[in-house]
Amino acid sequence: MNKLRKKPQNYNDDAVKELMIKYGFKRNYILMSIRGERVGTVPVKIQDEYLQMDRAAKAAIQKKVNEL
Numbered sequence: 001m002n003k004l005r006k007k008p009q010n011y012n013d014d015a016v017k018e019l020m021i022k023y024g025f026k027r028n029y030i031l032m033s034i035r036g037e038r039v040g041t042v043p044v045k046i047q048d049e050y051l052q053m054d055r056a057a058k059a060a061i062q063k064k065v066n067e068l
Contacts, residue, residue, distance in 0.1 A: 009035070015053040019046055 011031065019030050023046065033043035034050050 012050075012054045012057055015050055015057065018053065019050060022049075 011034065016027060016030055016034075019025075020027060023030070023042065025033075025046075029038065030046060030050075032038050033046040036043075036047065
């Protein structure tokens with residue numbers, strides 16, 4: 001038996017929580033949408049918004065590190 005092993009992903013919890021509040025879906029659906037396991041217009045919007053929020057968070061952290 002050959003089982004596929006995936007490395008666990010680390011997601012930005014703050015971004016996931018905000019998407020849960022905005023769309024009213026459970027955490028599992030949001031994560032599945034981000035991973036691309038759900039198809040449709042809403043999961044694509046969720047995925048795009050998550051990527052934007054994650055990039056913005058990383059940029060803010062990098063900016064703060066550079067100031068120190």
